[in-house]
Amino acid sequence: MSLLLLASSLIAQTGRTGGGFWFPEPGSSVATEVDFVFNVITQICIFFFVLIVALMVIFCFKYRRKEHVADTGGATHNTILELTWTGIPIILVILIFFLGLQGYVRIITPPENSYEIEAMARQWSWTFTYPNGAQDFDSVLHVPVGVPVKINLRSDDVLHALFIPAFRVKMDAVPGKNTFIWFQAIQEGEYPLYCAEYCGTEHSQMVGKVIAYNAVEFEEVIEELNTWIDKVPDEKLHMAGRLLYNLCSACHTTDGKALIGPSFLETHNKFKDGGTRKLADGSSVKVDEQYLLKSILSPGDQIAASDSDKAYPRSMPPGLGRQLGDRKVLALIEFIKRLPELKDSDGKLISVKRSEIVEEAAEPQ
Amino acid sequence: MTTSDTSNPIPSQDPPQVDNYLTHSTGIMSWLGTLDHKRIGVMYLCSILTAFFFGGLFAMLVRAELMFPGKLFENPDTYNVMFTMHGVIMVFLVIIPSVPAALGNFVLPIMLGAKDVAFPRLNLFSYYLWVTGAVLAVSSVFFGGVDTGWTIYVPYSSSGSNMDGILPVTFAIFVLGFSSIFTGINFIVTIHRLRPPGMTWFRMPLFLWAIYATGILQVMATPVIGITVLLLAMERMFHIGIFDPAYGGDPVLFQHFFWFYSHPAVYIMILPAMGIISELISVHSHKHIFGYKFIAFSSVAIAIFSFIVWGHHMFVSSQSPLMNVIFSAITFSVAIPSAIKVFNWIATLYKGSISLNTPMLYALAFIVLFTISGLTGLHLGALATDIHLHDTYFVVAHFHYTMMGGSIIAMIGGLHHWWPKMTGKMYSEFWGRIAFTMVFIGFNLTFFTQFMLGSKGMPRRYQDYSGENWSLAQTELFAQYHWWSSIGAFLTGFGFILVAIYLLHSLFKGKRAPANPWGGRSLEWQCASPPPHDNFSKPPTVGDCYDYSVLEWDESEQGYRWRADVKHPGEE
Numbered sequence: 001m002s003l004l005l006l007a008s009s010l011i012a013q014t015g016r017t018g019g020g021f022w023f024p025e026p027g028s029s030v031a032t033e034v035d036f037v038f039n040v041i042t043q044i045c046i047f048f049f050v051l052i053v054a055l056m057v058i059f060c061f062k063y064r065r066k067e068h069v070a071d072t073g074g075a076t077h078n079t080i081l082e083l084t085w086t087g088i089p090i091i092l093v094i095l096i097f098f099l100g101l102q103g104y105v106r107i108i109t110p111p112e113n114s115y116e117i118e119a120m121a122r123q124w125s126w127t128f129t130y131p132n133g134a135q136d137f138d139s140v141l142h143v144p145v146g147v148p149v150k151i152n153l154r155s156d157d158v159l160h161a162l163f164i165p166a167f168r169v170k171m172d173a174v175p176g177k178n179t180f181i182w183f184q185a186i187q188e189g190e191y192p193l194y195c196a197e198y199c200g201t202e203h204s205q206m207v208g209k210v211i212a213y214n215a216v217e218f219e220e221v222i223e224e225l226n227t228w229i230d231k232v233p234d235e236k237l238h239m240a241g242r243l244l245y246n247l248c249s250a251c252h253t254t255d256g257k258a259l260i261g262p263s264f265l266e267t268h269n270k271f272k273d274g275g276t277r278k279l280a281d282g283s284s285v286k287v288d289e290q291y292l293l294k295s296i297l298s299p300g301d302q303i304a305a306s307d308s309d310k311a312y313p314r315s316m317p318p319g320l321g322r323q324l325g326d327r328k329v330l331a332l333i334e335f336i337k338r339l340p341e342l343k344d345s346d347g348k349l350i351s352v353k354r355s356e357i358v359e360e361a362a363e364p365q
Numbered sequence: 366m367t368t369s370d371t372s373n374p375i376p377s378q379d380p381p382q383v384d385n386y387l388t389h390s391t392g393i394m395s396w397l398g399t400l401d402h403k404r405i406g407v408m409y410l411c412s413i414l415t416a417f418f419f420g421g422l423f424a425m426l427v428r429a430e431l432m433f434p435g436k437l438f439e440n441p442d443t444y445n446v447m448f449t450m451h452g453v454i455m456v457f458l459v460i461i462p463s464v465p466a467a468l469g470n471f472v473l474p475i476m477l478g479a480k481d482v483a484f485p486r487l488n489l490f491s492y493y494l495w496v497t498g499a500v501l502a503v504s505s506v507f508f509g510g511v512d513t514g515w516t517i518y519v520p521y522s523s524s525g526s527n528m529d530g531i532l533p534v535t536f537a538i539f540v541l542g543f544s545s546i547f548t549g550i551n552f553i554v555t556i557h558r559l560r561p562p563g564m565t566w567f568r569m570p571l572f573l574w575a576i577y578a579t580g581i582l583q584v585m586a587t588p589v590i591g592i593t594v595l596l597l598a599m600e601r602m603f604h605i606g607i608f609d610p611a612y613g614g615d616p617v618l619f620q621h622f623f624w625f626y627s628h629p630a631v632y633i634m635i636l637p638a639m640g641i642i643s644e645l646i647s648v649h650s651h652k653h654i655f656g657y658k659f660i661a662f663s664s665v666a667i668a669i670f671s672f673i674v675w676g677h678h679m680f681v682s683s684q685s686p687l688m689n690v691i692f693s694a695i696t697f698s699v700a701i702p703s704a705i706k707v708f709n710w711i712a713t714l715y716k717g718s719i720s721l722n723t724p725m726l727y728a729l730a731f732i733v734l735f736t737i738s739g740l741t742g743l744h745l746g747a748l749a750t751d752i753h754l755h756d757t758y759f760v761v762a763h764f765h766y767t768m769m770g771g772s773i774i775a776m777i778g779g780l781h782h783w784w785p786k787m788t789g790k791m792y793s794e795f796w797g798r799i800a801f802t803m804v805f806i807g808f809n810l811t812f813f814t815q816f817m818l819g820s821k822g823m824p825r826r827y828q829d830y831s832g833e834n835w836s837l838a839q840t841e842l843f844a845q846y847h848w849w850s851s852i853g854a855f856l857t858g859f860g861f862i863l864v865a866i867y868l869l870h871s872l873f874k875g876k877r878a879p880a881n882p883w884g885g886r887s888l889e890w891q892c893a894s895p896p897p898h899d900n901f902s903k904p905p906t907v908g909d910c911y912d913y914s915v916l917e918w919d920e921s922e923q924g925y926r927w928r929a930d931v932k933h934p935g936e937e
């Protein structure tokens with residue numbers, strides 16, 4: 001009884017917020033297919049559930065014990081009957097398997113011409129990088145409507161999973177591996193985006209949204225994403241660097257520990273003290289702005305080595321700096337130069353939001 | 366006439382003088398050092414129910430946090446520790462050992478007409494391993510807690526989390542694993558060696574088939590989790606690279622190892638529960654179990670299949686698509702034996718004489734809840750839908766229907782069924798039914814809502830569903846379901862407290878139990894309630910343990926007795 005009440009109240013509620021009884025409004029081309037598979041399975045479930053419970057209830061009423069009979073006789077088995085209820089489920093589950101398989105093949109097969117976006121998962125936010133180098137660090141994913149979009153997933157620390165319920169897609173981001181999801185948004189709008197794999201303290205805040213635009217608007221947004229740095233005043237440039245540092249953190253730490261590349265703390269200290277950096281070819285070079293600029297823009301030209309003469313690998317991506325543009329590179333240099341200002345009392349990097357450092361008023365009209 | 370001393374219950378006039386296993390010896394040491402399977406079973410039962418209380422308490426705290434959007438516990442880590450402890454306690458300390466180690470220990474040797482299990486000392490050792498594991502698990506709280514979830518996925522557990530309770534928990538899982546393995550070995554050997562004359566394999570009560578299949582799973586699957594947690598501990602302590610990519614390991618390998626155990630573990634938890642249900646349905650409808658062989662073989666089939674489906678937990682883990690397809694296909698094979706069991710139970714009810722007393726209500730509830738859990742398993746086994754549903758509340762609801770609606774409900778049903786046998790006392794049938802109703806309604810309210818919560822997209826293991834990144838519409842939508850879910854959880858909690866109250870009350874004030882209150886035919890109903898220290902003075906001879914025609918109602922005893930005009934099996 002209370003279940004019925006609950007169900008009816010829930011149906012009423014969901015009616016208000018949109019979407020069906022089970023799902024959020026479908027937002028991608030595969031969503032309707034997934035919903036179809038779900039609904040077929042659910043129909044089968046309801047049929048069997050009603051059958052089983054109805055028989056059970058009927059038997060319980062009809063054969064209720066009225067007096068103390070010890071035994072009622074009756075059949076102990078019936079092989080034909082038992083083979084029947086073995087056989088029918090077998091046929092049904094084979095059907096369900098193939099339905100699920102069919103949908104899955106679509107979910108994992110991105111079209112050739114997909115628009116590719118790089119996603120990096122970190123405790124506890126998502127960074128999305130677009131082909132033009134534009135980036136969003138605030139777990140907001142911008143996509144064009146009607147275009148297949150492939151998101152390449154990577155993780156910087158622990159397991160995460162990118163989950164967009166309206167698109168019915170999900171995939172783990174696994175450190176050390178490359179995974180992807182793809183979808184094609186069918187309608188402009190905003191859709192929630194979650195981290196679905198438990199990743200620690202702020203797991204429940206590792207959420208964001210997908211915004212789907214028409215093609216024209218999308219280009220504008222991506223362009224603006226690329227130019228926001230111009231609206232950051234010079235005195236806040238190091239804070240912009242803090243945002244951009246997320247691009248480098250897979251290889252450079254800020255706590256002195258060398259990962260793939262030298263720690264920025266070491267770089268910072270050398271810079272502050274006017275120290276030198278040993279290079280792989282045996283020479284050494286003064287760590288000044290010039291050197292930092294060169295390291296970022298053309299990393300292949302001078303390969304750094306540790307103070308104990310161990311050369312670092314030639315693995316810093318050469319395109320990275322050039323793709324960022326001058327001002328962002330400047331911001332990163334400011335970040336290295338003013339590193340201690342960006343740490344809290346525990347020595348952890350503070351977090352910065354883009355909205356806090358961009359100044360709209362800087363454009364006088 | 367050889368077995369009348371065991372089959373004719375002691376008349377009600379002079380019960381207190383009779384020696385039984387509870388009065389056989391006295392003093393705390395006679396319990397702590399006992400080799401009597403019945404006493405070990407009772408100790409397990411008390412310990413496991415205590416653990417169940419704490420696991421339940423954590424569940425209530427989790428539901429309290431989620432009842433409204435916003436934070437009840439200021440620090441998210443507090444919540445993360447609570448849901449982890451809930452999972453660890455319920456899985457490793459409660460459900461895995463509950464039916465085999467607690468009820469199985471008590472009932473199995475008596476069902477076999479044996480004096481004890483094959484290795485009584487190993488049995489006691491298993492119990493103390495359980496205690497050690499429990500102490501280790503609880504001690505993790507004092508080491509700073511664990512916040513990894515019960516699945517302890519790498520790399521969060523190896524290098525991501527800075528809580529130091531992880532090591533004690535891995536050791537707890539290791540030790541508890543051995544407790545489980547020893548119980549499994551013990552029961553396998555007992556069933557092989559100590560069956561009484563006349564009890565062929567196909568005359569064993571189905572509960573024994575279930576325990577036997579479970580034993581095989583325990584012995585074969587549990588070592589894998591033991592090795593896995595040891596490797597994890599070494600990785601955390603010495604940074605050797607096995608699973609953690611930071612040290613050159615593979616995190617997906619960990620998931621394979623983990624689920625290679627933890628999927629069979631699901632059946633370690635549910636198979637014995639199914640065994641209980643086979644007994645309860647037949648006994649309380651006084652009807653021969655329908656399709657004995659299909660049920661027996663389906664237990665074995667489930668045990669075998671359960672070893673090759675673990676990958677269905679990893680459809681979005683970056684395991685290759687081909688593997689996903691194979692695992693999805695094999696997963697559906699487990700649906701068949703489960704379906705067979707349900708249909709056979711329903712067929713057993715047909716033309717029975719059904720008594721809707723408390724144990725039977727739990728058994729019927731099991732059928733309903735297990736059906737829901739099995740059917741929603743189809744949504745999760747199918748690839749296209751699992752991609753969306755994985756790691757959402759849909760999965761949470763699904764496995765609570767299996768683990769709680771299945772295992773725990775069957776365990777509580779079995780507890781009521783064998784309570785008169787264990788304690789010699791009858792509990793209040795009235796309060797039994799009231800509490801059952803609370804638990805049944807509360808449970809469905811809690812978890813049915815979670816199916817919708819999950820398909821709507823709410824991920825699991827979230828402390829909060831509001832905050833600066835959350836859209837208001839999402840928060841409001843999820844809040845509706847969470848509120849109902851929490852109300853249901855609290856109702857269930859009160860229901861269980863009520864169960865505890867009337868059961869404890871019956872110990873002191875309950876009516877004396879007859880030897881055979883329900884009219885059961887298996888051997889435990891042929892010895893006194895509570896059983897004497899040695900169970901049977903002579904090994905009884907057995908017939909068909911589901912043939913109730915040999916019994917009749919005895920008004921003076923308020924129980925069933927062997928019909929005077931029917932000979933015992935093996936008698937001339």
Ligand SMILES: [Cu+2]
Nearest residue numbers: 195197199203
């Ligand atoms: Cu997460």
Ligand SMILES: [Cu+2]
Nearest residue numbers: 628631675678
């Ligand atoms: Cu599984």
